[in-house]
Amino acid sequence: MPKDNTLNKVLVIGSGPIIIGQAAEFDYAGSQACRALREEGLQVVLMNSNPATIMTDADMADRIYIEPLNVEFATRVIEKERPDGLLPTLGGQTGLNLAIQLSEAGVLEKYKVRLLGTPLDAIRKAEDREEFRTLMRAIGEPVPESWIITHENQLTEPAASGIWPLIVRPAYTLGGTGGGIAHNREELYEIARRGLTLSMRHQVMVERYLAGWKEIEYEVMRDANDTAITVCNMENFDPMGVHTGDSIVIAPSQTLTDKEYQMLRTASLKIIRELGIEGGCNVQLSLDPNSFAYYIIEVNPRVSRSSALASKATGYPIARVAAKIAVGLRLDEIENAVTKRTLACFEPALDYCVVKIPRWPFDKFTSADKRITTQMKATGEVMAIDRTFESAFMKAIRSLEIGVYSLTNKTANLLSDMELEEAVRVPNDERIWAIAEAFRRGMAVEEVHGLSAVDPWFLRKLAAMVQLEMKLKTNGRALARLVKDEQAEELEQNHPLAVRLLREAKTIGYPDRMLAEFAEVPEMKLRAVRIRLGIVPAYKMVDTCAAEFEAATPYFYSCAEQEDES
C-alpha cells in the first residue's frame, strides 16, 4: 500500500530531557523520523522540551514547539496546528506515555487526530504486565512465573511460593527505575514498596529470577500487511539480572546455534504479529544455557534504547523505516538507504562483530553504589565494530575515555584475592578488568564462570587476550630491540619474534600505547616501526548485506585486514 493520502500534517513528540535510560538515542530516532516523514511530502510539527536536540533544529520540522511534554501543552499545540496524525512511538517512554494520556483525555478524538503506527491497544497489551502475560500464554509463548502487585498485601503469595530469588520490576517506568532482586522476604518487601511508589500505575511485577540464563534481544519490524522481519539479535555478555542498558552487548549473538537463533527469532516474530505492532519493536528473551528452554522477558512496542544500537550495528535505520510504516508504507516499498539498490524488506547480514559497553558516571559520583543490577545506571554507551570480537572489545574499552586502554586497569590490580572474587561475582562497572585480573592471577575459565555466570565463550576470549598481553609483556625487550633497530633494512628477518608478536597484537586490537609501555619506548617510535612494517589498519564498509550487494553509504570501521575499501 502506498502512503496514506489522507495525511498531510503529522505531530511528532520528542522524549524531553535526557535522563538515564532515555538519552540521545531518542533524538537520533526522532530526527530520522522527521526526515523520513518530510521525504514523503508530509508537514511535520515537532514538540519537545529539550533544546539540546537535533530534532529541534529549525530545518528538521515545519513547525517546532519547545514546550513542556504534558497534556495541557500538547492539547494547545494540537488545537493550534490541527495535525491529521500523531506519531507516538519514536519519543521513548515519555512520548508514548504522553500519547496515551492524550488519548485517554479524549483530546485525540476531539481534534480528530489519528494515532499512527502501532495501535494504542497493542501498546497497552505489551506494556500491561497482566494483559501481556495472558496474551503470551494464549499463543503458547513461555513467561516466567510472576505476580502483579498493586498493594503490598499481595506480596504474601510470592513470598510463600518458595521461588527465590525473585525479581521486582515496576510498571511504566524508565530504565527499570525502582526494581531489584530479592533473595528473601525482607528484601522482597523493601524493593516492592519502593517500586510501588515509583510506578506511574502503582504496579510492580514480581517474577522468577532466571539466574545465569542468557539474555538475548531481537529488534523486529512489522508493516500493516503483516510482513515481519528481524533487524538483528544481540547477546548480553552479562547473564540475566543486569539491565540490558547496563550490560555489555554483542551483536550478533555468538553462542547460539542456528536452531536456537531461529527458535528465538520465530518467537519474536510471532509476538510482534500477535500484538499487531506496525513499526519497530524490541523483544527480550532469556535462554537456558543448558537446554532449549526459554522465556519471554519483555517487549518494548516502540523504537527503544536498543534500536539506536541495532541501527548503528547493522546500518538498518529502524526509526526511519518505522516512521514510513506508520504513514502506510510497506517494508517492500521502502528503499534500503545504505545500498540504495535493495529494499528495507530483508534482514541485515553482519560480517563483523559489534560490542557495546555502557559508560557509567561513577567517576563523577564516587560515593554511588557501583553495583549493577536491574535498575539502569549507565548514562551513556560506546559501540565498536571490528572483524574479531577481541579487537571490537579493545576498541570499545578505549572509546570509554576513562583512562584505560586495555584489559589492565590499576584498581583491579590492587584488589586482594577476596575482593577480586567479589568483583568478578557481583556485576559492577569494573567487572571486565576484574575478570582479566583473575586470569592474570591464574584463575581458570571454569572458576570465573562459576563466579560470574558469564558464558565461557566470552571468558575464553578474555583469557586468551590476557595470555597474549602477558606474552607481550615478557617480550617487551624483543619489541624494544625492534623499535631501536628502526632504520635497519631487513626488520622482519632480524626480529622475527617481535614482528610476529606485533602482528598478533594488532589482530586482536592491542593499542600502540600499551605495546610501547611494555617495550619501554616512546609510543610514536613504536608506531613508526609498525607502519614501516606495513602493519596498518584497513577500513571496511558497514553495508547491511555482508558485501553481497554494492553499497552507496560511506560508513566504515577499521580492522587488521588485507583489502581497504575506504
Next chain:
Amino acid sequence: MKCILVLENGAVFQGESLGAAGTTNGELVFNTGMTGYQEILSDPSYAGQIVTFTYPLIGNYGINPQDHESRRIQVEGLVVRNSVDTPSNWRAETSLHQYLKENDIVGVQGIDTRAVTRALRTQGVMMSTITTEETAEAALLRLQNTPPYASRDMNQVVTTTEVYLWNRSSNAPLPIAPDAPRTETKRIALLDCGVKYNILRSLAQYECECVVYPCTATADEIMKCKPDGIVLSPGPGDPAHLGYVVNTVKQLIEKKPLLGICLGNQILGCAFGSKTYKLKFGHRGSNHPVKDLSTGRVYITSQNHGYAVDPDGLKDGMEVAYLNLNDGTVEGLRHKQLPVFSIQYHPEASPGPADSAYFFHEFIQSLK
C-alpha cells in the same frame, strides 16, 4: 601451518590451515548466514563447492550430533576469517577444526573473507583451490586444468544408493522393503537429488513418512510405493544435466500432488517448458526476501542456489508465484489447476528462518 586460497582469476590469499592439511578444489561461493555453519557443511547442495563464510567468527558453538543435514560433510572445502576453537554451547561435542580434521576436509582460516566475497560479487563465482602443499603458481596452473563445476553431474554422487524410509522415529535412514506397509497416515515419495534431512524431519512432523528414491529412479518405480504425494528435493549442480530427472517428473505430473524444493523448482520449471541459467554469484544465505505474488506478503527465506528458472517459456498452466525482492529472479512456481507447486528456497530452514515452513502444511493439505 601455512595455507593458500587461489582463485581461477589468479588472486591469491595467504592464510593458515583449518581442518585437514592437503589440497582441495571447487567452485568458490559465499554464504551470508551468521549462524548455521554445521548445516551448511553437511548440505548436499554444496557438493563440488568451497564455501566462504562472510560472518567472520565460525565455530563459535562447535559441532553437535543433531544438526547434520546429511550423512557426511558435503563441501569440498571452506574459507573463514576466524575459526573459533573454544566453542561454547550445551550441545557441542567437538570443535569445527577437529570435526573437519577427522573428516579429512581441507579449509583455510585467517582470510580476508570480505575481500573474497567482493571479488565473487564483481566477477562471479569461479573455481578455486585451497592447498597446504603447493606454491601459488603450481596451484593456479593445476586449477586451470581442473574441469569446471558445471561439467559434472553431482546429483548421482550425492543421491542415496538404496531406497530408504524416514518417519517420526527416524534419526537416520531406515531400510524399507519394496512393498512395506505404511507406518504413518500419509506417504510421500521423495526423489533424492541431494535431500537435506530437515525436509524429511519436517514432513515427519505432519505424520508423513517419506520413501526416498535415488535420482535415477523411474516414474514406475516411484509409483510402486503408492504415495499420496511426491517431493522433488534440492541438490547441487547445473540442472541442465538432469534431463533424465525432468523426464521422470513429466510422467509423474497429474498422477499425484507435486512439491519441488530448490533444484526441484528448477526441474519442475524445465518439465513445464522453461530453461535455467546460472546466476552471477548465486543466492546463499538466511536473509533473502521473497514476495508471494498472490498476497503481497514478503517472507525472509533461507537460500542456496546458483541457478534460476527463466520465466520465459513456462507453459501448460505453470506460472511464476514468488519473486526475489533483491534481484527479481523467480523464487517459485504454481500450476493454475493442478496441485503442482515449487519454491526455489528452503521451507525446511536449517539453517535459516522457519518463515516458509507453512509450505509443508499447504502441500499436506493438497494430498487426498
